[in-house]
Amino acid sequence: MKTRKIQSVGGGTFTVSIPKEWADAQGIAAGDTVELHRHLDGIFAIQAPESEQTAPAHITVHLTREETAAIERTIRAAYATGAKTVRLEHSERFTAEQKELLDRVARNLTGVSIVEDSETTITVKTLLDTSEVSVSQSVRQLRFVVLSMHRDATAALAQGDAPPTAGDRDDQADRLSAMITRSFSRAIRRLDEADALGVPRAELFELWEATRELERIGDHAEAIVTTGAAAGNEFDRETVAELRALAETAREIVSDAVSTLIDDAGVETAQQALDTRERVREEISAAKSRLGSDAGDHSRAVLDRLRRTAEHGGNIAEIGLKQAVRTGELTAVSGASDPL
Structure with a gap:
């Protein structure tokens, strides 16, 4: 844990410096914007904007005809981790069994819908508002x-x-x-x-x-x-x-x-x-x-x-x-x- 002294810059505003190594690790440089949270449990935190590296909101999965069993596991895992969209791309074309499975999985997850449906691509999106x-x-x-x-x-x-x-x-x-x-x-x-x-x-x-x-x-x-x-x-x-x-x-x-x-x-x-x-x-x-x-x-x-x-x-x-x-x-x- 590191400590920092609160500085006053006039006008009732306080500032505190952040460790450079943290900023570098988050990809933050001078002039960038960070998020400030005054949380319910009393914590005041600085957080870098959500990035695709730390929390991918959109993922793409490539499937083959033999991977039907993996479809449900993939959708449920993406949903549990908070992904917003899952794009499934098939090397040939989705079978009727696979499409039926996807439809069933979407119905059984709150806020999930199929927004794109073609022979080789299906996109599943979560519209759940936290x-x-x-x-x-x-x-x-x-x-x-x-x-x-x-x-x-x-x-x-x-x-x-x-x-x-x-x-x-x-x-x-x-x-x-x-x-x-x-x-x-x-x-x-x-x-x-x-x-x-x-x-x-x-x-x-x-x-x-x-x-x-x-x-x-x-x-x-x-x-x-x-x-x-x-x-x-x-x-x-x-x-x-x-x-x-x-x-x-x-x-x-x-x-x-x-x-x-x-x-x-x-x-x-x-x-x-x-x-x-x-x-x-x-x-x-x-x-x-x-x-x-x-x-x-x-x-x-x-x-x-x-x-x-x-x-x-x-x-x-x-x-x-x-x-x-x-x-x-x-x-x-x-x-x-x-x-x-």
């Missing part, structure tokens, strides 16, 4: 979607069929998590993006952490659907009732934990969520013991998914406690997340 994005509201919506997926998954146990809305809700969860990741990626690179979101970067990081936990809970909901369909008639009425009760408690942990980050639920709610997580751990262990060695693997698989759901909820509650330490609401935190 100032219109609410990360807190997006996390709130993601919680609702993921817990709805989870509730439907456990309600459908022993029915043998996936819930009718499972696919739509999974797409919605993917859309929300991708938009939050994009917002986070742009904000850690550009202070003006963080200012447009209206969220301090420390809080934004905590919301992104919670998003990752919610994504995993959605994955567990999908796995419960798959397990339930594979189990057929293995689950008896008593087992199903117990699994659903445990699932409801696990979801309560998640809901309460997220509330500590976006609804001002406070430290007490986070602590209660963590206490409930401990109780669910014990109840799931007891349930496995009661099942005995003759029980089917499907019951154990569902119990494992419910335990992990509770664990992820506890991880979010711990994020809430860390936020309380950062904001001064709590002065000490003990314990750490258990690895899954």
Whole structure:
């Protein structure tokens, strides 16, 4: 860290010199313009204008007929890092399968449209306005979607069929998590993006952490659907009732934990969520013991998914406690997340 003395040049204006090595590294010379940010967290920063070297807004990707699988990964990666346009150029011509895939990917990413479509060139553009994005509201919506997926998954146990809305809700969860990741990626690179979101970067990081936990809970909901369909008639009425009760408690942990980050639920709610997580751990262990060695693997698989759901909820509650330490609401935190 280097320090500089504030100089007065008259008229109430203050100046401070910047290190020449920093200016050289950013390609800045006398007479150039820099950006000044008075950020929400109290930081006043000088930032060089966004450049194509440090943050390419427009990228071009060359594809061949065999690279269909790479198309979706490329678009999603570019979206997550904040690129505005992706120009895909094919060595021959895009197949119908590739165009259909691109159309599906564009529909499943918020603010993304195909603006150019020819036999050999397709341009995908993101029109998302950062100032219109609410990360807190997006996390709130993601919680609702993921817990709805989870509730439907456990309600459908022993029915043998996936819930009718499972696919739509999974797409919605993917859309929300991708938009939050994009917002986070742009904000850690550009202070003006963080200012447009209206969220301090420390809080934004905590919301992104919670998003990752919610994504995993959605994955567990999908796995419960798959397990339930594979189990057929293995689950008896008593087992199903117990699994659903445990699932409801696990979801309560998640809901309460997220509330500590976006609804001002406070430290007490986070602590209660963590206490409930401990109780669910014990109840799931007891349930496995009661099942005995003759029980089917499907019951154990569902119990494992419910335990992990509770664990992820506890991880979010711990994020809430860390936020309380950062904001001064709590002065000490003990314990750490258990690895899954």
